[in-house]
Every structure is written in C-alpha cells, then in structure tokens.
C-alpha cells in the first residue's frame with residue numbers, strides 16, 4: 001500500500017483553480033520532494049492530504065484512509081509541519097512539547113516528552129525558551145512536536161526556509177534517519193540541494209503537476225541541452241545570445257556562462273554564430289542542472305494566480 005495515493009485533485013478558491021487535477025503517489029518509507037514556484041499550490045495540496053481541506057474534485061487515500069471521509073483518522077496519523085513557526089515563544093522547549101503531548105492525549109506525558117527530546121538531541125536545551133532559539137533549533141523543535149505522536153507520514157511545508165546550510169544538513173540527516181525507520185515524508189522546498197536529497201521529486205506549476213521522478217529522470221526527461229562558455233567579455237556575449245532562436249536561458253556562473261536550450265540544433269547554430277562574432281570565446285558541452293530544468297518549467301508556465 002502506498003502512503004499517499006491521490007488522483008485528480010482539484011481545489012478552487014473563487015474563480016482561481018489552485019490545484020488542477022493533481023495525481024500523486026508516495027510509497028511507504030519514501031522521501032518525496034514537492035517543488036514549484038511560489039503560489040503554485042503545494043501548501044494547498046498538502047492541506048488536502050492531511051485532511052484540513054476538502055478537494056472540489058478528486059479522490060484518494062492517505063495511509064489507507066479516504067481523504068474525504070476519514071480526515072479525522074488522517075489527522076491523527078500524520079505529522080504536519082506548517083510553514084510558520086507556531087509555538088509559544090514564552091514557554092520552554094519542554095513546556096511546548098508537554099502542551100503538544102496533551103493535545104494528542106499521549107500518556108504518560110513526561111515519558112513521551114523525554115524520549116522525543118532525547119531522540120532529537122534537544123534534552124540539554126529542554127529549559128530554553130522557544131522564543132530565544134535560533135532558526136535551526138526552532139525547526140528541530142517543530143520537527144520534534146510533529147513526530148512525538150509517532151505518525152506514519154510526515155508532511156513538511158518548507159521546513160528549512162531561512163535556516164543556515166549546516167542546520168539544513170542536520171535537519172535532512174534527521175529526515176533520512178526517520179525514513180529509514182519506516183516513516184514516509186513529503187516535503188516542500190525551494191532548495192535544489194534538498195531536492196537532490198529526496199528519493200523522488202514532484203514539480204507543480206500553477207496547480208498542474210508537470211514532472212515527477214528521480215532528479216536524474218526529471219533532468220533527462222526535460223530534454224534540455226547545456227553549453228558552458230568561457231572567454232573575454234562574457235557580458236557582451238550574454239547580451240548577444242539573448243533572444244536568438246534556440247537560446248532559452250543564459251546565466252553567468254562565476255567566470256563562465258551557462259547557455260541552455262530545448263532545441264539542440266538551433267542552440268548549436270546560435271552558439272556557432274556567437275563564437276564567430278566574438279573572438280576568444282570557447283564553447284564546451286555542460287551538464288543540465290535541476291535548477292536549469294525548473295527555470296525552463298517556470299518560463300513555460302503561465303502564472304494564473306496574479
């Protein structure tokens with residue numbers, strides 16, 4: 001049984017279709033990254049999956065429970081970490097967790113709190129006020145609160161936004177540790193390095209699911225070609241390339257220029273012209289990155305949310 005199996009989900013707010021026939025499945029123990037531009041419907045889809053919103057169309061199950069009729073059961077079995085840090089800043093870490101333990105009616109409270117603190121390396125900070133924690137520790141507290149009731153599925157909505165790279169890495173180590181213990185994780189993120197730490201990713205754009213698969217599959221299926229340019233006055237070369245047939249993206253990376261296109265022949269022709277026109281420019285094949293693919297998706301999608 002898949003932990004998540006949803007088909008044709010649609011959610012409208014007024015005349016805006018925010019989730020547009022989204023189908024998704026996530027196997028047990030899998031870590032799936034949910035990516036897409038701001039306002040593309042990730043949070044709304046997650047809220048449907050955890051039983052907080054009812055879809056206008058579509059069906060499905062989460063942990064085997066029907067998303068329309070079993071939302072209470074789903075809420076009990078799922079850990080949902082929202083985008084915003086939502087704890088009592090004037091309570092300590094321990095007190096916040098005690099409060100959450102009581103909400104879930106976990107007994108004995110002290111035992112659950114102590115083992116969760118231990119599990120996430122928070123014991124030594126138990127008496128620190130939540131409001132005085134750094135971003136990374138706040139995220140760790142939020143994660144502790146949403147795994148304390150031992151959910152089978154974690155739905156994490158941009159859990160590491162604004163957190164430094166070391167704390168993000170530790171957070172992801174923790175996610176992998178939890179997944180290897182059998183927990184399933186769906187996590188939304190805007191960070192490419194985090195996408196690469198997922199078993200699979202799904203990319204949604206303005207409500208529509210555009211791609212799903214491993215990072216390698218998504219990059220391959222996008223069918224893009226990338227070249228790296230080196231040489232003098234790359235700013236002028238970049239300007240000369242913009243808008244030429246075959247050239248979809250031009251981006252400086254340090255002392256090089258990355259040029260990306262979906263029509264290889266046209267891109268090669270454009271680069272051959274520019275090589276002739278600009279003495280000393282050297283063109284070599286490059287690797288298409290996940291970021292290149294997402295930029296391509298974004299430029300091809302219409303923002304209907306404005």
Ligand SMILES: Nc1ncnc2c1ncn2[C@@H]1O[C@H](COP(=O)(O)OP(=O)(O)OP(=O)(O)O)[C@@H](O)[C@H]1O
Nearest residue numbers: 013014018036037038039040041042043044045305
């Ligand atoms: N309750 C609501 N009423 C009206 N519009 C809403 C509501 N909730 C979300 N929206 C709109 O739906 C669209 C999708 O929002 P959503 O938060 O699901 O996107 P997202 O992909 O999570 O974005 P981000 O990456 O910025 O968090 C946005 O245009 C948002 O303004």
